Amino acid sequence: MNSINRNLGLSLARVTEIAAIECGKWMGRGDKIAADQAAVNGMRRMFDTIDIDGTVVIGEGEKDEAPMLYIGERIGKASAHAPMVDIAVDPLDGTTSTAKGLSNAISVIAVAPKGTLYNTEVYYMEKIAVGPEAKGCIDLNKPLKDNLIAIAVALGKNLEDLTVTIQERDRHDAYIKQCRELGCRIKLFRDGDVGMAIATCIEDSGIDVLVGIGGAPEGVLAAAAMRCLGGEIQGRLFPMTQEEKLKAPKEDFDRVLTIDELVKTNEVIFVATGVSDGDMLKGVRYLSGSRVKTHSVVMRGETGTVRYIEAIHNMDKKIAYADVYAAPGE
Known part of the structure; x- marks a missing residue:
């Protein structure tokens, strides 16, 4: 098996960048399905340019009834010397946030050697995640x-100083009640639990x-990032329906x-690009003259290296992107 080249992360950043640019066009327009589809389309086409x-x-x-990026789909140019890899992907983590113009939406990918990423068709997972100091x-x-x-x-904190982040959903009422009874601080969020899990590793x-x-996919993606950052996450599959139990x-x-x-x-390599402004990444900026500014992070598990990339894309000059980049409705 060919090993993963350390430069692959920069190529993957181009994938999340174009996905973010595509779906960012739908920010605040109230259509989360169209935003998600735009991210999927952009990501899928850019994957075809990478030799994996x-x-x-x-x-x-x-889960989202999207026509691409389904479990089992083969991705990449796949030359004779291309590394065989598992891919965990969420073209748009935060579809509702994007549709409503809210924060913390990202486009995200994790890549690791074949057979090393957990896979399941169950959609949901119970999770707990902490940073390096609380590992173990x-x-x-x-x-x-x-x-x-x-x-x-x-x-080394009092419970009153501990901050717990929880997604704002009815299913979490018991979690919120327990945290309040202990006196913990709570930060609720609407969408984007990959970024919020990673935030536990950022002091x-x-x-x-x-x-x-x-989401179970988000659990695997968060685990990939936390492998790079030294944090810890545990998960347990949580079926929501009888169909999922099967x-x-x-x-x-x-x-x-x-x-x-x-x-x-x-x-493992973890890559994300901001779609809307968040705690970790800035959102896409559409500048004058067909220029677009993106903010991404590339993490590498072997070395623990974390790179932040700010890029300005001149879309008129990106021939390789020409068939990808299009305004909604075009």
């Missing part, structure tokens, strides 16, 4: 209270722990997935 032999092992295609202190089999106390001790983000039930053996719904099971290697 990739397979989507976890993605949003079937979490256990999804234990009550939330016990986890929060252990995290506070590891961070000045003000976020200590993420808890709740969110997608995996019953024991899979009882098993806690560690970060080493979600991403089995340090040879």
Whole structure:
């Protein structure tokens, strides 16, 4: 098996950049399906320019009834010497945020050697994520209270100073109640739990722990980033319907997935580009003269390197992008 070239991350940044540019056109226009489709279209076409032999092992295609980037789809130019890789993808993490013109929407990819990224057809996952200083202190089999106390001790904080981020959904009312009873600070968010999980690894983000039930693809993507950043995430599949219960053996719904099971290697690359302004990345800026400014992050697990990239794209000169870049409705 060919290893992943360290320069692959920069090529993947071009994929998330064009996906962000495409779907960013739909910001605030109230159509999350069109925004998501624009991101999928841009990402899929740019993947065809990269020399990898990739397979989507976890993605949003079937969940969102999108025609591309479905689980099992082959991606890349696949030359004789191309590395064989698993791909986890979310062309637009934060579809509702984009449609409403809200924050923290990103386009995101994780790539690792074939057979190393966790895959499932179950859509949702219960998660808990922390940064490096609290690594080793979490256990999804234990009550939330016990986890929060252990995290506070590891961070040298009082519970009243611990900040828990939770997605604002009715299914999380019990989590919110428990946090309030303990006196913890709470930061609610509407969409974009990949970025919020990563925020636990960024010291000045003000976020200590993420808890709740969110997308399984986002769980794998977050695990890839946390492999690079030294954090920890645990997940457990959480079926929402009877149909989902049939997608995996019953024991899979009882098993806690560690970060080493979600991403089995340090040879992983995580890439994201901001669509709307967020805690980690700035959103797309559409400048005069067909110029577009993007803000991306590229992380590499083997070295722990984190690169932030600000790029200005002159769309008139991007011949390779010409058939990708188009205003909504064109």
